[in-house]
Amino acid sequence: MNLELKDKVAVVAGASRGIGLSIAQSLSREGCKVLICARNAETLDNAASFVRESGGDTETLVLDITDKNAGALLVEKALSDFGQIDIYVGSAGGNRRKPFADTTDSDWHEIMDINFHAHARCSRAIIPAMRDAGGGAITFISSIFGREAGGPGLSIYNATKSALISLAKIMAIELGADGIRVNTVAPGSIRYPGGSWDRRCMEDPEGMAKFIQENLPMGRFGNAEEVADVVAFLSSARASWISGACITVDGVQSRSLI
Ligand SMILES: NC(=O)c1ccc[n+]([C@@H]2O[C@H](COP(=O)([O-])OP(=O)(O)OC[C@H]3O[C@@H](n4cnc5c(N)ncnc54)[C@H](OP(=O)(O)O)[C@@H]3O)[C@@H](O)[C@H]2O)c1
Numbered sequence: 001m002n003l004e005l006k007d008k009v010a011v012v013a014g015a016s017r018g019i020g021l022s023i024a025q026s027l028s029r030e031g032c033k034v035l036i037c038a039r040n041a042e043t044l045d046n047a048a049s050f051v052r053e054s055g056g057d058t059e060t061l062v063l064d065i066t067d068k069n070a071g072a073l074l075v076e077k078a079l080s081d082f083g084q085i086d087i088y089v090g091s092a093g094g095n096r097r098k099p100f101a102d103t104t105d106s107d108w109h110e111i112m113d114i115n116f117h118a119h120a121r122c123s124r125a126i127i128p129a130m131r132d133a134g135g136g137a138i139t140f141i142s143s144i145f146g147r148e149a150g151g152p153g154l155s156i157y158n159a160t161k162s163a164l165i166s167l168a169k170i171m172a173i174e175l176g177a178d179g180i181r182v183n184t185v186a187p188g189s190i191r192y193p194g195g196s197w198d199r200r201c202m203e204d205p206e207g208m209a210k211f212i213q214e215n216l217p218m219g220r221f222g223n224a225e226e227v228a229d230v231v232a233f234l235s236s237a238r239a240s241w242i243s244g245a246c247i248t249v250d251g252v253q254s255r256s257l258i
Contacts, residue, residue: 003236006031009082010235011074013037013065013122014092016047018192019141022224023089026232028055032087035078037063057082065092065118071125078129085129087235090119090140093161100155108156115160120167127180135179137235138171140164141227142184144254147246161186165246172244181243183234188250191221218251 010027014020016038024036028051036051038044041062051058059081063070078085094114096107123138130136145154146161165184172182191197201208212219227249233239234247248254 001238003030003232003238005232005236008032008086008235009035009078009084010087010089011035011037011078011085011122011126012089012091013074013119014090015051016040016043018091018195019187019190019224019227020089020091021047021050022192022228023091023231024051024058025054026225026228027087027089027235028052028058030232030236031055032235033057033059033082035059035061035074035081037061037065037074038092039064065122066113068121070118071122074122075125075129078126084133085126086133086136088123088126088130088136088138089231089235090122090138090164092118093141093143095154095157097153097157099153103156111156112160112163115157116163116167119164123171123182127175127178130180131178136181137239138168138180138182139231139234140168140182140184141231142186142246144186144188144248144250144256146184147186147248148254148256168246169244176243181234181239183239183242183244184246185227185231185234186246186248186250186254187222187227188248188253189216189221190224190227192224197221216251216253220251222249222251 010032012024015024015036024034044060048060061077142164143161146165150158168182168184
């Protein structure tokens with residue numbers, strides 16, 4: 001299948017490691033020009049060299065996407081380097097695991113900011129450029145715990161990831177006439193070197209073996225590439241009739257029927 005992504009311009013927010021980096025690599029492999037951003041300059045530069053190995057032009061922007069002017073800065077950089085924007089992927093996210101009764105306003109603000117406001121703000125800033133390009137594709141990385149209950153301690157994460165799915169649906173309705181598709185991807189537990197599941201596997205191999213047995217019917221964690229390739233497909237013309245959808249990528253970890 002030809003995804004027809006050659007020379008499309010993609011902005012991936014939160015792409016110096018993990019799922020975001022894999023998404024940038026996958027898009028690059030398909031011929032996209034990619035702008036990646038993250039806060040740590042050194043990690044971002046390393047990531048850019050991996051992405052360049054995957055394909056073509058890659059630029060970086062050291063940026064905290066929770067900053068109020070982050071969207072404008074991303075647009076300015078992408079347009080000056082590549083002249084257009086066709087794809088936005090909002091990948092960076094965070095978690096604050098604690099009982100709801102113990103959560104504070106600052107916990108809520110911080111995680112709402114990175115999981116929701118930042119991607120709302122950045123994608124909103126990019127819409128005019130997508131309209132100029134004649135359309136585009138926006139994908140937010142949510143979670144299976146935006147679709148169903150994650151359990152105790154996950155009130156903030158669950159609520160913010162559900163909000164992202166809601167936002168994408170309404171954006172998809174409003175932007176359909178502009179040829180802009182908006183979707184979310186809901187990964188299950190994804191293990192990559194240095195990621196949180198990787199750390200937990202090192203620290204508690206027996207506990208994690210039990211977790212796999214009880215929660216992951218395919219007997220393993222997912223990997224970042226398995227999420228990234230779905231995002232590349234959703235970003236492509238091959239997914240032209242998919243908008244407002246939330247695609248689960250979890251090896252049947254979640255229990256929701258829809
Ligand atoms: N891993 C999983 O099992 C899993 C499962 C379901 C859903 N998800 C979701 O998938 C997404 C990616 O998760 P992940 O585990 O790969 O990594 P992550 O820890 O969410 O994000 C890593 C990337 O985002 C950047 N980042 C974080 N905060 C940022 C900020 N304020 N501004 C700009 N960049 C920022 C990080 O670089 P810097 O720290 O240098 O900024 C890094 O490049 C998240 O939304 C997460 O909730 C993950």
